[in-house]
Amino acid sequence: MRYALFALLIIMLYVSLAPKLLPEKYNIAVNMPSEKEILAPMQIQNTKATLKAQEEAAEAEKPVYTKISLRNEAIITEMLDQIARINQDDQVSREDKISIYRQDLPQIFQTHIQNFIMSSRNSGNYSSTFLDEVRTRINEQMYHISEETYVKLPQLTPEDIAEMKPVASDIVGRLMYDPATEAQTTRVKVAEQVSSSSLSKRISREIVQELARYVITANKFYDEDATKDAKVKARENTAPVYIKQGDVLVPKGQIITQEMYTLLKDNGLLKNEVNYWPQVGVALLSVLLAVGLYMSIRQPEASVRFKYNNSQLAMLLLIFLITLLSMHLLELLHNDRRPYLGYLAPVAVGAMLITLLLDVPLAYIASVIFSVVASIVLNIHQGQIFDFYYGLFTLVTSFVSIFSIHRASQRASILKAGVMVSFFGALLVAALIMINSSGWDQTSTLYALGFAFASGLLATIMVFGLMPFFEVTFGILSALKLVELTNPNHPLLRKLLTETPGTYHHSVMVGNLSEAAAEAIGANGLLCRVGSYYHDIGKTKRPGYFIENQNGMENPHDFIDPKLSKSIIIAHARDGVEMQKEYKLPKPIRDIAEQHHGTTFLHFFYHKALKQAEEQGVEPDFTEDDFRYPGPNAQTKEAAIVGIADSVEAAVRSLHKPTVNQVETMIEKIIKSRLDDHQFKECDLTMRELDVVGQTLKETVMGIFHSRIEYPDDVKITKNNDGKEREKDGDSPGVEQ
Incomplete structure (x- = not known):
């Protein structure tokens, strides 16, 4: 019988918690009208809207360009060195020199670019896709040295080239320092840089200007892989789009589209979608709460008169039922527009009844269970299972009621305990509102304090009304009843x-x-x-x-x-x-x-x-x-x-x-x-x-009998008038009669 009663307690807790923790299931089909308005039972993710937001974020992500250093100044230095070597060879004719220039200068440029790409590919610093993009863009933006420049190159003396090398290297280095996706935007600056240089000869300035334009390239290129990674991160960093608890998912009479059906299916709101894990979770939570109560009763220090009395266990279940029903009745009126109504729930009634009719330690254990249930049943916040405010309010008011009433010897003590519960309940609510005042205006605050105070008085009224019922129905002798007798x-x-x-x-x-x-x-x-x-x-x-x-x-x-x-x-x-x-x-x-x-x-x-x-x-x-x-x-x-x-x-x-x-x-x-x-x-x-x-x-x-008892050790035992020591039994004629 005891196990059956605790099984009933588990069922009672499950039925109480399930409506708040398990979503309602609907029997609907695509292209059929909805028979009722379907509201979001909790905050749920809108998959389609979330995917759309992610794609928009990815599309909004700008292409990623990576800047590289090609060391273009080394190219122009190597070109001038090659020109100096060719010009020093008197065995080569002027026409041959010009022909060699046409072949060697582009070769120096291409070799330098090819070496950079090969070394970068081998080192893994850049992806192959990116390096191919670099090669393509450099080739597309290639500058062609004028024929006039090739003709002028044989005229350069070693002194001219020695003067040109540092100037040319400095100009190219400075111009290539700033990122540029188009080489032409940098090349237009070459003339100004050359004009303000220290080169004195006109021919030197003209050749440096032409060579600098040739070696200058774009140094910032589109990075396809980095762009893809950026888009992925943009999708990942996009906050999911949620449908708030209580929002309308499907209006009544609305034709169910495939999109609506998928949304309901993904969130386990269809009857034909079997998902037992939420039910198992709620059942496990109910079992844990009931087992905690059972183990507290089975402790050796638990009251013997309670531990083996199934009638009192049945009364305990009835007290739990009354307390849970009082929470659910207030939960029907409680919503986010009236968040203060939850404080009106007479949550202390269970602790008071258990203290008066059963056991004080048991009342403390039950108070913890009541606080857990209240934090779930009275919760109105989206995306949360527990509401700390109502759980703490239930725990504090229950503990105060136990402390105030555990030595009650008169009916008036219940009223005094109710006043204490009202006072400390209102005090706790005031403290919580002061700590987090967001969303609380003056009117809501006054309502919350008033309802918290009224909760204790309402619990007292219920205890006054229920005490005679429990005493008569279960034959319970409370301390108050005993004192009255x-x-x-x-x-x-x-x-x-x-x-x-x-x-x-x-x-x-x-x-x-x-x-x-x-x-x-x-x-x-x-x-x-x-x-x-x-x-x-x-x-x-x-x-x-x-x-x-x-x-x-x-x-x-x-x-x-x-x-x-x-x-x-x-x-x-x-x-x-x-x-x-x-x-x-x-x-x-x-x-x-x-x-x-x-x-x-x-x-x-x-x-x-x-x-x-x-x-x-x-x-x-x-x-x-x-x-x-x-x-x-x-x-x-x-x-x-x-x-x-x-x-x-x-x-x-x-x-x-x-x-x-x-x-x-x-x-x-x-x-x-x-x-x-x-x-x-x-x-x-x-x-x-x-x-x-x-x-x-x-x-x-x-x-x-202090005044009647003689203490000297030598006093003899008094004999009865028949000369025999009387047997001190309550029913002997000298005693019981």
């Missing part, structure tokens, strides 16, 4: 006080003793106190038959048959349960009244009956089992502790002048007697806990 004006307690004041005083003392003992071992001390107040309520039917109510009157048991006395004594437990049912007291209180005696043995009346049978000379027609309480034995620690405290209080009260040793011996004897009689076999009291109970009862008795 201690009110002396309760009809049963008033009846006990007015009709059996001795029993009333005895019940109050038992309550003090049992509460201290229960708290010492981690049991429910308040339940023990309240159970003690009502455990002997059945004595009000025949008050005179119990010794604490006789007040010096004759004992009626001295005049009736011991079997009848036994029946009257035993009946008070059953009568008490019936009276409590009549007044609709919770079952745990009734159980204590029914189980506090267990199946203990009425020694006095049994032996009295044996004596009468012996005097009458007849065989006893009864056994020891006939003089036992019908039980059942104590089923809980609280019932067992109340039973021990009941016997201890009655035994101490029967002593005339109790001593410390007497009290200690008496408590040990009572516990050992019940232990030997197997009265604790059906509850989970351990031997160590029994030792703690005994020690605590001793200390408490010393405190309560």
Whole structure:
């Protein structure tokens, strides 16, 4: 059953989270009208628009040109050197020299360009495509030396060439420094540079000008590979185009085009497109949240009364359901136009109910789960799974509610806790708005603060309304309910006080003793106190038959048959349960009244009956089992502790002048007697806990009866008036009667 309940919790969490995390599926076809308006369930990428934007970015990318250094000044220097060598050879005629110039000068240029291309190709500095582009452009923009220049070259003397070389190299170097895609744009500057040079001879200036124009080339060329890379990077750097959450993808009645169909298909919005991974993810998240709750309950320090109670697990699931429904109800009205509405969700109601009805540590674990769910359910931001604001708001208000209400002893404490939740919730929202004020105007801020404050009050109202329902439906005894039952004006307690004041005083003392003992071992001390107040309520039917109510009157048991006395004594437990049912007291209180005696043995009346049978000379027609309480034995620690405290209080009260040793011996004897009689076999009291109970009862008795207890070690044990040490059992005639 426990596993089934946790499986139900997983389903509940899945159903709660799925609408926010899983997109709705649509049954549509191309060229058919859409039966409903299809909205973007989340921020999704528009593939077609993104591709278009990428292509536009690529087209907008300008061609890439790469500048290179051809060292053109070396070409003109080598040409002048060659001219100088040819001119120095007197064996060659002028016409032959001119012919050699026509052949050697272009060869020097082409060889230089070819060497550059080969070395660049081998080194891998430039791609083959780029080098081919360089060769092509240089050849296309080639300058042709005039015939007049070839004719003038033989006239140059070695001195002329020596003067021309540095000037020509400097001019070409300076002009080739600036990037140029067209050689002609640079060549037009040659004349000006030559005119302002230091060359004195006209022929020198004319030849340098012509040679410089010849060797000058473009030095910046179109790089196809770099251009392609730039376009690729432009595509990659283009931001995707998104359709915002809530935008209309397909209007109602719109004919579905192939483009629309593809968009819906790519984003998993078609029913015929099977993609289970989102469902698996949401299911896994739900399982993790439920397992976290389950493991916290399974911890050794978890409350024992909760760990094995499936009824309380069912109540926990119902609290989760109520809390999740409250979030979803606000989520229906919550949107990006009214972002403050989410703060109105009474998210603290779950933590408050779990604290009051179940366990404080469990409430902290549940608060963390509530905060995770709230951050998903109340999220309105596009492209986000969690909303930090609402998650933190839920966590803080839940923790504040637990801290404020975990020691609640009155219904008014719930209202005080609600005010604390409202105050700290509004304070947190104010802090968050101050940290990030974008999108918050004065009106929105006031609404957010007001709704955050109202959230705590709304949670308080819900807790007030739900507490009685849970207490009645699941038989839960909350601390508030227990405190209410201690009110002396309760009809049963008033009846006990007015009709059996001795029993009333005895019940109050038992309550003090049992509460201290229960708290010492981690049991429910308040339940023990309240159970003690009502455990002997059945004595009000025949008050005179119990010794604490006789007040010096004759004992009626001295005049009736011991079997009848036994029946009257035993009946008070059953009568008490019936009276409590009549007044609709919770079952745990009734159980204590029914189980506090267990199946203990009425020694006095049994032996009295044996004596009468012996005097009458007849065989006893009864056994020891006939003089036992019908039980059942104590089923809980609280019932067992109340039973021990009941016997201890009655035994101490029967002593005339109790001593410390007497009290200690008496408590040990009572516990050992019940232990030997197997009265604790059906509850989970351990031997160590029994030792703690005994020690605590001793200390408490010393405190309560301090003025009556004698402390000297040499005081003898007081004997009863029959000369025998009385068995300190709650049902002996000197005690229970």
